[in-house]
Structures are given as C-alpha cells and as structure tokens.
Amino acid sequence: DAKTTQPPSMDCAEGRAANLPCNHSTISGNEYVYWYRQIHSQGPQYIIHGLKNNETNEMASLIITEDRKSSTLILPHATLRDTAVYYCIVKETSGSRLTFGEGTQLTVNP
Amino acid sequence: GAVVSQHPSRVICKSGTSVKIECRSLDFQATTMFWYRQFPKKSLMLMATSNEGSKATYEQGVEKDKFLINHASLTLSTLTVTSAHPEDSSFYICSARDWGGRGGETQYFGPGTRLLVL
Numbered sequence: 001d002a003k004t005t006q007p008p009s010m011d012c013a014e015g016r017a018a019n020l021p022c023n024h025s026t027i028s029g030n031e032y033v034y035w036y037r038q039i040h041s042q043g044p045q046y047i048i049h050g051l052k053n054n055e056t057n058e059m060a061s062l063i064i065t066e067d068r069k070s071s072t073l074i075l076p077h078a079t080l081r082d083t084a085v086y087y088c089i090v091k092e093t094s095g096s097r098l099t100f101g102e103g104t105q106l107t108v109n110p
Numbered sequence: 111g112a113v114v115s116q117h118p119s120r121v122i123c124k125s126g127t128s129v130k131i132e133c134r135s136l137d138f139q140a141t142t143m144f145w146y147r148q149f150p151k152k153s154l155m156l157m158a159t160s161n162e163g164s165k166a167t168y169e170q171g172v173e174k175d176k177f178l179i180n181h182a183s184l185t186l187s188t189l190t191v192t193s194a195h196p197e198d199s200s201f202y203i204c205s206a207r208d209w210g211g212r213g214g215e216t217q218y219f220g221p222g223t224r225l226l227v228l
Contacts, residue, residue, distance in 0.1 A: 032214065043116075043203045043219035044154070087153075097144070098205070098217055100154040 004088045009105040012082075018075040020104050022088030025069040030092050033064060035073045037084040038103070044087065047073065078108045112138045112208050116220035123194055124228055130190045131223045133204030139184035140206035144217065145177070148201040160187045194227040201225075 005023040012018040024033065034049040048055055048062045050071075055062040061074040075082055087103040113136040123129050133143055141162045146154040158179055159167045166179035176198075178190040187206075191198055203222040209215050 034216075036219075038154075041201075041222070041224075043114075043222045044205075046216055046218055049216065097156055097159065099156070100146075102153055 004090055004101055006086075006088050006101065006104045008102065009107070011107050011109060012075075012078045014080060014108055014110050015077055018078040018082065018106055018108070020073040020075075020086050020088075020106060021070065022073070023070045024088070024090045027068050027090050031090050032092070033062065033068075033071050034089045034091065034098070035060070035062065036087045036089065036098075036100075037082075037106075038087070039081075039084040044100075045084075047086075078106075080108050080110065082106065083108045112136075112206075112210075112216075112218045114204065114206050114218045114220040116204055116223050118223060119221060120224040120226075122226045122228065125195055126193055128190055128192045129194055129225060130188055131202055131204075131225075133187045133189070133206070133220050135185045135206040135208075135218075138206070138208045138210055140187075140208065141184060142207040143181060143187040144205045144207075145179060145187075145189050146203045146205070148203060148222075154203060157189075191225065194225070196227045199225055199227045 032049050032051050035047040036044040038044045047059050050062045064071045085103040085105050115134045117132045143160040145157045148154045157172045160179045160181040162181045168174045181187040201222050201224050205217045205219045207217050
C-alpha cells in the first residue's frame with residue numbers, strides 16, 4: 001500500500017473549518033484514500049473514504065486532487081469534540097490491511 | 111456507520127493469568143476481524159487478522175501461542191492473552207470488516223480494551 005505524509009499537528013478555532021492535508025504521491029489506480037480519527041483513549045472512528053471523486057457525508061468532506069497524489073479532509077464547522085488524531089490511509093479496497101501512520105493531532109481551540 | 115463492541119472495556123489481572131477479550135460486530139456480519147495493540151503515545155500496530163472458521167494470521171513478531179485468537183462466528187472474535195506479563199499491558203483494539211457499503215470495504219473499530227497486568 002502507498003505511504004502517506006501528514007503534518008504532525010494542526011490547530012483550528014472552534015466553529016471554523018478544519019482542513020487536514022495528506023500527501024500520497026505513490027498511490028496506485030486501485031487504491032482508495034481512507035480517513036479515520038482517534039479521540040484520546042478510544043478506538044478509531046471511520047470518517048470517510050474515496051477513490052477519485054470528492055466525497056461528502058454527515059461528518060466531513062474529502063477532496064482528492066485530480067492526479068490523486070494528495071487529498072484534504074474538511075471538517076466544515078469544527079467543535080471541541082473534533083479534537084483527535086486524524087489518520088489518512090491509502091489502501092486497496094480488496095481486502096488488504098489498514099496500516100496506521102502517526103497521523104495529525106488536530107486541536108480545536110475555543 | 112456500523113457498530114463494533116468490545117468487552118471488557120478495561121481489565122486488571124495478576125501476572126501469569128489469562129485474559130479473554132471479546133469483539134462483536136453488532137449490526138453486520140464480519141468474516142474478517144483484526145486485532146491491534148496500541149502503546150501510549152504510539153500508533154496502532156496490527157497484531158493479527160482473524161478469519162471466521164479458519165486460523166488467524168499473525169504479524170511478524172507476534173507470538174501466536176501467547177495471543178490466542180478464535181473467530182467462531184460471523185459476529186464474534188476473541189483474543190486471549192495467555193500467561194499475561196506486565197509488558198503485555200496495553201490498549202487492545204479490534205476492528206471488523208464490512209463489505210456492505212458503497213465503494214468496497216470499510217473497517218469499523220471497537221472502543222478498545224485497556225489491559226493492566228500487575
């Protein structure tokens with residue numbers, strides 16, 4: 001599976017949009033981009049995933065560049081409860097494992 | 111999203127005893143479940159892949175005789191830490207693979223089990 005690069009930490013003001021970047025320049029054509037988050041002392045929570053089109057659900061939006069070498073997770077109105085480590089993972093959706101990197105620690109400030 | 115539960119949420123045991131952790135997919139069937147371990151301030155490390163009705167596949171460096179995995183039904187996998195030692199103290203998390211959604215598979219995680227071995 002392709003490797004991802006994320007900033008180690010980011011801050012965001014409560015109520016503002018949080019934009020979390022992820023680079024995956026070696027992504028292959030059949031690999032999806034998955035986003036999970038882990039709030040302290042809890043199991044990871046699935047957020048969203050996509051192949052090449054932009055995706056939106058009730059939690060977030062996923063913007064994937066046309067060349068698929070990077071993506072951005074957008075939390076449109078961040079709240080204090082969104083403070084967590086966010087993981088961007090690239091993998092095939094055909095049964096391969098999820099490999100967690102270090103992720104981005106997002107801190108939402110009041 | 112789909113729900114995965116774990117039991118117990120935390121356990122304290124004496125060194126040398128065995129501890130069983132259950133992982134259940136509550137609203138979907140999972141032929142494949144995964145077990146992870148996470149040490150403080152570290153990322154999740156995959157320990158093993160559990161397949162219903164067959165033997166688990168362990169990652170390199172994980173002792174299969176120490177971490178016994180049983181996946182006897184499509185909604186339940188168990189991890190037993192045998193002869194636990196203080197160095198086995200960790201946060202154990204399971205996930206279950208769901209093929210039911212759009213765009214292929216999604217893995218959903220349990221809330222984790224914190225094990226403390228005294």
